Structure formats: structure tokens, C-alpha cells
Amino acid sequence: MGSSLNIAVLGAGAWGTALAVNAAGRHRVTLWARDAEQAARMAAQRSNERYLAGIAFPDKLCIADEPLQALPELAGRSDLVVVATPMSGLRGMLSLLAQGAMPLAWLCKGFEASLDAASPGLLPHEVAQQVAPGLSVGVLSGPSFAQEVARGRPTALVAASTQAAVRDALVDAFHGPALRVYANDDLIGVETGGAVKNVLAIATGLCDGLSLGLNARAALITRGLAEMTRLGLALGARAETFMGLSGLGDLVLTATGDLSRNRQIGLLLARGQTLAQAVESLGHVAEGVYCARTVVQRAQALGVDMPISQCVVALLDGRLAPADAVAALMGRDPRDEMRQAGEYASRT
Numbered sequence: 469m470g471s472s473l474n475i476a477v478l479g480a481g482a483w484g485t486a487l488a489v490n491a492a493g494r495h496r497v498t499l500w501a502r503d504a505e506q507a508a509r510m511a512a513q514r515s516n517e518r519y520l521a522g523i524a525f526p527d528k529l530c531i532a533d534e535p536l537q538a539l540p541e542l543a544g545r546s547d548l549v550v551v552a553t554p555m556s557g558l559r560g561m562l563s564l565l566a567q568g569a570m571p572l573a574w575l576c577k578g579f580e581a582s583l584d585a586a587s588p589g590l591l592p593h594e595v596a597q598q599v600a601p602g603l604s605v606g607v608l609s610g611p612s613f614a615q616e617v618a619r620g621r622p623t624a625l626v627a628a629s630t631q632a633a634v635r636d637a638l639v640d641a642f643h644g645p646a647l648r649v650y651a652n653d654d655l656i657g658v659e660t661g662g663a664v665k666n667v668l669a670i671a672t673g674l675c676d677g678l679s680l681g682l683n684a685r686a687a688l689i690t691r692g693l694a695e696m697t698r699l700g701l702a703l704g705a706r707a708e709t710f711m712g713l714s715g716l717g718d719l720v721l722t723a724t725g726d727l728s729r730n731r732q733i734g735l736l737l738a739r740g741q742t743l744a745q746a747v748e749s750l751g752h753v754a755e756g757v758y759c760a761r762t763v764v765q766r767a768q769a770l771g772v773d774m775p776i777s778q779c780v781v782a783l784l785d786g787r788l789a790p791a792d793a794v795a796a797l798m799g800r801d802p803r804d805e806m807r808q809a810g811e812y813a814s815r816t
Contacts, residue, residue: 472496475641476546478539478561480506480531482519482752483575484552486614489520491641492529498542500532507533519752523618536564543568548637550608554753555580559595566600571637573606573629577662578759579766588769589762591659591703606634606655608642609662610713611721613728617647624648626714628658650713657709660700665719666730666756667763667777668692671797672723673734674783674790688776688797689723695774699763702770730756737783738790760784 473495477488480501488499501507510516511531515524525531534542539561543549548571551561555578565572579589590598596605606629617623627638627649635651643649652658671692675684696719697710709715722728733754736746747757760780767774779796782788788796 473547473637473641474498474545475548475550476500476542477550477552478543479552479557479575480510480516480519481552481554482516482614483612484550485516485520485523486618487550487552487575487608487642488529489523489525489618490620490644490647492526494644495641496528496530498530498532498546500534500539500542502536504533507531520614520618523615539564540568543570543572546570548573548641550575550641552576554578555592555755555759558592559599562596562600562603562605566603568603571604571606571631571634573608573627573634573638575608576755577609577659577666578755579663579762581758581762582765588766589759591656591663593655593659604631604634605629606631606638607659607662608638608649609658609718611717613721613725615727620646622646622648624650624713624717626650626652626658626712628652628655628714630655652709652712652714654706654709656703657700657705658714660703660705661696661710661715661718663755663759664696664699664763664777665692665715665722666754667760667780668696668719668756669722669728669730670734670737670754670756670760670780670784671776671793673728673731673736674738675734675794675797676731677735677738678790678794680794684794685724689719692723692776693719695776699767699770699772699774702767702772729754733757743784743786756780757784 475495475497477484478500480499488497491497543565551574553561555576574592580595582589610625612623627635629635639649672688675688729750729752733746764777764781779793783793
């Protein structure tokens with residue numbers, strides 16, 4: 469392992485806080501909160517009771533509430549910057565930090581909402597290429613719940629970047645006895661897996677909420693993995709990435725774990741709540757709700773068939789009732805999906 473690093477984590481939600489707590493046992497970590505009142509509470513309580521109640525901050529974890537315009541200076545003093553905003557905040561943060569020379573990674577999983585009707589939504593690295601092409605960037609992803617990482621439970625993540633320096637910085641920052649970090653240069657595949665699994669988790673939560681059984685859940689997860697892989701291959705990813713932590717691993721966790729916000733959305737819809745009621749009851753961002761439509765738009769632009777994601781969008785839009793959505797999800801022949809995956813693989 470390398471020497472102690474200066475790490476800036478920009479965003480004090482559950483996941484950003486969990487990683488800051490984990491890394492602060494070995495490194496000097498600054499956790500930045502946009503909300504000055506929240507930052508003051510965290511500094512006084514030495515915890516983030518809003519998102520990670522009961523998790524004490526290590527001594528090396530500093531809390532910052534600098535205004536946005538001061539973040540380039542904070543980033544410039546850091547060996548690694550971790551952007552822990554939702555997908556909707558990534559473009560603005562990258563634009564602000566575009567002139568930096570430090571390695572930078574994001575935690576968000578999803579596609580950016582389409583900026584206009586003519587252009588499909590972008591993956592995070594595509595946003596970076598638009599607004600901060602000079603930055604050295606990557607993503608930290610994989611099957612993980614913030615509460616478990618903050619409590620030091622065994623977890624494995626993927627540090628993905630096309631640049632070895634970024635992968636190395638993420639491994640040095642976060643790899644430890646309980647949190648294992650594995651490097652991967654397939655940035656497209658890791659990002660695609662992280663985005664699509666959130667949409668599929670809504671479908672699986674719906675299936676479980678209607679008490680369709682474990683057989684139905686297994687079928688849905690398996691077919692969802694094929695769907696995810698088809699889109700990834702069309703975007704330029706490698707097939708084997710989807711059999712790893714950021715594909716199959718993250719999908720299984722998010723689709724079956726009750727700490728998953730996206731799974732909870734499906735469960736609540738199955739119980740008769742409206743989408744607005746379900747989102748409000750969570751109190752946290754469920755990225756699958758916001759990127760499902762963009763996933764389908766991007767797939768359609770590439771000629772990729774994604775029937776599960778299409779059903780999720782119809783459900784979220786109110787065009788399908790929960791029971792009808794499940795009937796549509798389970799009504800296709802899975803052999804068609806396997807054949808299509810093979811066709812996409814043969815083109816790459």
C-alpha cells in the first residue's frame with residue numbers, strides 16, 4: 469500500500485460519507501457538504517445523522533463547507549478527488565474542476581438525462597469528455613451499501629479508468645482489510661453495469677412485491693443481466709465485465725438487498741403507492757427512477773432491445789399497472805435474449 473494521501477470527497481450523502489469514513493482510518497480526508505447547516509451539524513456531532521445515523525467519524529476526517537467557487541482550490545491540494553454527487557450534479561462539478569491536474573473519480577451510477585430530444589443521455593465518462601476533457605478520470609463502482617462500508621463490513625469494489633494513474637490512486641485510497649478494490653480498464657462496461665442495474669432492481673422489487681416467488685426473481689435477474697450486457701457491448705464494453713463485480717455482482721445486490729432504494733421503489737409500487745409517494749417515502753435519491761427513460765432512449769438509438777427496461781419506464785410513467793408490467797416482463801422467450809447477446813458479441 470502507498471503512503472497517506474490527501475483525499476477530498478465532494479458530497480456528503482450516504483455513499484460519499486461512507487467512503488470518507490472508511491478512508492479516514494488510513495488517510496487525511498476532507499468531506500465537503502454543499503449545505504452549510506448540514507456541514508455544521510456533522511462537525512459538531514462528528515457523524516452524519518441525516519444519512520448514516522450512528523456512524524462516528526474518525527479523527528482524521530475533516531468537514532468542509534466552502535462555497536462552490538472555492539472547490540478548485542480544495543481539489544488542487546488533494547492527491548485524489550472523489551465526486552459523490554448524484555448523476556444530475558456531475559456535469560456542474562466536472563465543469564468547475566475542469567482545469568485540475570489531480571486524479572478524479574465519481575461514485576454516481578446512471579445516464580445523464582437527455583439535454584435535448586435529439587441527443588440521448590450520456591454516461592459519466594462521456595459527460596467528462598464534453599466538459600473536462602483534460603481531467604484524469606474514472607469511477608469507483610461495484611456491489612455496495614453505504615451502511616455496510618461505513619461499518620467496515622467486507623466489500624469488494626471496482627476502480628475503473630482508462631488511465632492507470634487513476635486506477636492506482638483509487639486502489640491506494642480505498643483498498644484495505646475489509647474493503648477490497650480491484651482495477652479494471654473497461655470504464656464503459658463498469659459504468660453501464662452500474663446504470664442499468666438500478667433500473668432492473670425496480671423490476672425485481674416489483675416482482676417480489678407481488679409475491680411471484682424466487683423462481684420469477686431468478687429469471688428476471690438472469691434476463692436482466694443479458695439485457696445489460698447487450699447495451700454494454702453496443703456501447704463498446706467487454707462482455708466479461710458484466711460477469712464481474714460491477715455487472716452481475718452489483719445487479720444481484722441491488723435487486724435482492726432490502727437496503728436498495730431502487731428495489732424499494734418496485735416494492736412500494738407493487739403495494740399500490742404512486743411513484744411520487746414511493747420516492748417521497750424513501751427520502752433519498754433512487755437513481756433508477758431518474759435514468760430509466762434515458763437508458764431506454766440510449767438503447768433505442770443503438771438498436772438494442774431492452775424489454776425489461778422498457779416495461780419499467782411504462783410502469784413509472786403510469787402506462788402499465790404493476791400486474792400488467794410483470795406479465796409483460798415474464799412473457800418473452802429468454803432464448804431470444806441469449807441469441808441477441810451472441811449477435812452483439814460477434815460484432816465487437
